[in-house]
Every structure is written in C-alpha cells, then in structure tokens.
Amino acid sequence: MAKIKPRVKVPRSVKAGEFFTVKTLINHKMESGQRKDKKTGKKIPRKIINFFEASFNGTPVFTADIQPAVSSNPFFQFSMKVDGPGKLAFKWVDDDGSVYETAKPIKIG
Amino acid sequence: MKKTTRTAMIGAFLAASLAFSAQAGGMNTELVIDTDNGPVKIITHVKNPPKGSPLSELYSGWVFRSKETQALETDDFDNPGMIFVEQARDAWNTPDGTVGKSCADCHGDPSSMKGLRTVLPRWDAKLGKLMTLEDYVNESRVKYMGAKPWKYGGGQLTAMVALISMQSRGMPVNVKTDGPVRKFWELGKKLYYTRVGQLDMACSNCHEDNYGKYIRADHLSQGQINGFPAYRLKNAKLNSVHGRFKGCMKNIRATPYKVGSDEFKALELYVASRGNGLSVEAPSVRN
Numbered sequence: 020m021a022k023i024k025p026r027v028k029v030p031r032s033v034k035a036g037e038f039f040t041v042k043t044l045i046n047h048k049m050e051s052g053q054r055k056d057k058k059t060g061k062k063i064p065r066k067i068i069n070f071f072e073a074s075f076n077g078t079p080v081f082t083a084d085i086q087p088a089v090s091s092n093p094f095f096q097f098s099m100k101v102d103g104p105g106k107l108a109f110k111w112v113d114d115d116g117s118v119y120e121t122a123k124p125i126k127i128g
Numbered sequence: 129m130k131k132t133t134r135t136a137m138i139g140a141f142l143a144a145s146l147a148f149s150a151q152a153g154g155m156n157t158e159l160v161i162d163t164d165n166g167p168v169k170i171i172t173h174v175k176n177p178p179k180g181s182p183l184s185e186l187y188s189g190w191v192f193r194s195k196e197t198q199a200l201e202t203d204d205f206d207n208p209g210m211i212f213v214e215q216a217r218d219a220w221n222t223p224d225g226t227v228g229k230s231c232a233d234c235h236g237d238p239s240s241m242k243g244l245r246t247v248l249p250r251w252d253a254k255l256g257k258l259m260t261l262e263d264y265v266n267e268s269r270v271k272y273m274g275a276k277p278w279k280y281g282g283g284q285l286t287a288m289v290a291l292i293s294m295q296s297r298g299m300p301v302n303v304k305t306d307g308p309v310r311k312f313w314e315l316g317k318k319l320y321y322t323r324v325g326q327l328d329m330a331c332s333n334c335h336e337d338n339y340g341k342y343i344r345a346d347h348l349s350q351g352q353i354n355g356f357p358a359y360r361l362k363n364a365k366l367n368s369v370h371g372r373f374k375g376c377m378k379n380i381r382a383t384p385y386k387v388g389s390d391e392f393k394a395l396e397l398y399v400a401s402r403g404n405g406l407s408v409e410a411p412s413v414r415n
Binding site for chain 2: 022024026028044046091092094
C-alpha cells in the first residue's frame with residue numbers, strides 16, 4: 020500500500036470570530052473486514068482509521084468515531100471559528116495502533 | 129381547453145428540439161481550479177474551433193456533468209484524482225530498475241514536463257513512430273532506467289500520465305495533424321466514423337450527432353479527451369483514454385481493440401485533434 024500521507028487545507032489567514040472551513044483527507048484503504056480473499060476464500064482482516072480528531076491549541080474542536088462503512092480515503096470537512104492565532108493539530112488513529120498526525124498554523128489577518 | 133393543451137404540447141416539443149447551443153446558454157462553462165500554485169483558468173468552451181473541425185463549438189466533458197461533480201474539480205483538495213497523482217509523485221522520486229535512477233534524476237521536478245501533454249500524441253522522428261505519453265514514460269523506464277515497462281492503461285502508468293499531464297493544465301491542446309502523423313490521423317478518423325458492433329454505432333453517432341442529449345440516464349458529451357486521465361466516481365480510480373475507448377466499444381457491443389494498440393493510438397490522436405483549443409484539464413472528475 021502507498022505511504023500514508025494526511026492532507027489538510029485551511030485558509031491562508033482567517034478573521035477572529037468568523038467561521039472558516041477546514042478540509043482534511045487521508046489516503047487509506049479502509050479495509051472493512053467484510054471482504055474475502057478471492058483466492059483463499061478467507062476473510063481479509065479489518066484495517067480502518069477508527070478515530071479522527073482535530074484540536075486547536077490542545078482543545079478538541081472536532082472528533083469522529085469511524086465505522087467500517089466509511090469509504091476509502093476518508094474526507095472530513097468542518098467549520099470552526101477562533102478568537103486568536105494558534106496551532107490546529109490533526110490526528111488519525113489506525114486499527115493497528117498507528118497514529119498519523121499533522122498540524123497547521125492558523126493566522127489572523 | 130383541448131386546444132390550449134395541444135398548443136402547449138407543440139411549444140414543449142419545439143423547445144426540446146432546439147439546438148444544443150441554446151441549451152448551453154444556461155450551462156456553466158466557467159471553470160477555475162484552485163491549485164497549490166494559485167487559480168488556473170480552464171477553457172471548457174471554444175466558440176470558434178480551428179478550421180476543418182467537424183464541430184461548430186467545442187465543449188469539455190466537464191460542461192455536461194452535474195453541479196456536484198463539477199464542483200469536485202474546482203478545488204484540487206476535493207479532487208479525488210489527486211490521491212493517485214501524489215502516488216505518482218512518490219514514484220517519480222523513487223529509483224527503479226537496474227540503473228538505479230528515478231525520473232527526477234534526469235528530469236528534476238515534474239514541472240519540467242510543462243506543455244508536453246498539449247502536443248501528444250505526436251510523431252517522433254528519432255524513434256520513427258507515433259508516440260503517446262504512455263509510450264514516452266515506458267520508453268524512459270526501459271531505455272534509461274533499466275526498469276520493466278508499466279502495463280499500458282494500468283494504475284501506475286495512468287497515475288504517472290496524470291502527474292505529467294497536470295503540469296500543462298490550463299494550456300490549450302494543440303496536436304499536429306499533418307506531416308508524418310497524417311496517415312495515423314486518417315486511420316483514427318476512419319475508426320471514428322465507422323459503425324461497429326451489434327448496435328451498429330460509430331463514435332460520431334453519439335458524440336457528434338447527439339451530444340447534449342440524454343441516452344437513457346447518460347448525458348452525452350462530445351467525447352473530448354482533454355481531461356484524461358479522468359477520475360470516475362463510478363469506479364473510484366483514474367481512467368486512461370484507451371480504457372475509456374474500450375468501455376465505449378463494449379457499450380455498443382463491439383469487440384474492443386487492445387489497450388495500447390495502434391488503432392487506439394490513432395483514435396487518440398484523432399480525438400485529441402478534435403479538441404484542439406480546449407485546455408488540458410487532467411486529472412478531471414467525471415461520473
């Protein structure tokens with residue numbers, strides 16, 4: 020499988036107290052655990068991203084428990100507003116325990 | 129009362145048979161893509177196509193898609209095709225083959241490929257044959273990297289073609305149709321207008337005579353290939369031009385030519401020339 024690279028898009032600068040949109044995407048197969056290997060007939064074990072969290076300066080602003088029905092390369096988009104600049108951190112948790120993280124600075128301008 | 133109904137029906141009938149250009153008046157042809165390098169304007173509508181074009185106006189396939197599908201292409205972040213482009217970018221920087229070189233070792237950044245897509249397929253005098261972008265990638269892999277060629281129409285090759293095509297985004301397609309490629313172009317033209325298969329249809333029956341109309345639930349486009357490789361929501365991957373040709377031929381219950389065959393390369397050249405003037409749009413999003 021291709022290297023897992025989370026991607027995030029935030030506006031270059033935002034205005035304090037005004038809503039802005041955050042888009043996130045992570046490339047992941049999201050193996051549901053329901054499929055069978057065509058050759059061996061055995062079930063392919065489940066391997067999905069089961070949790071996503073975005074936090075601003077340590078405070079969670081958006082979290083999601085993800086279930087097997089979510090398609091591959093899960094895309095999340097949400098709106099938020101801030102009072103001042105800071106760091107928006109993102110975290111994806113995989114079934115195998117891996118955690119993929121990235122962060123974006125939020126600038127007021 | 130009866131008379132009014134009839135008049136209304138005639139009115140509706142007339143409206144339905146109006147030329148496509150009138151309908152297009154209400155269609156959105158404004159496409160600006162938000163990319164990492166700022167906005168890129170895409171030409172999706174050419175009012176005066178180059179001389180000799182069989183079409184009175186050119187439209188990118190984007191124009192015929194639903195509002196939601198169109199929106200996916202307006203921001204690179206939303207474009208699912210970019211996942212594959214990113215994979216191709218990794219492959220671009222990864223050495224492969226016996227020579228131990230990567231694409232980047234000779235070519236540097238993929239942006240050095242700017243403009244290449246607009247002129248392909250073209251005649252290569254050195255190699256003495258008609259070359260598509262796929263051919264060039266594999267030529268380099270075999271000759272300079274000592275690597276195995278990628279499967280024509282396969283995922284890796286199509287993603288690499290998308291990465292290279294993307295560098296020319298916004299630039300108008302401008303393939304040559306004269307000189308040594310003329311005979312391939314003529315062959316492509318012949319294939320385009322030849323009825324085949326159990327349904328006895330030619331490319332032109334849908335994409336020239338009836339574009340803009342619905343064939344059951346499908347909104348027929350002009351069959352332009354400026355947006356290829358295209359991400360299709362239907363199969364959630366990038367689709368090559370030849371893959372699309374194959375799908376079309378199956379739809380009319382004909383036996384398709386092989387992906388990567390001379391026939392499809394000739395057809396690719398001919399169809400590309402019909403879109404001269406439209407912007408390269410790859411990787412586009414279609415349904």
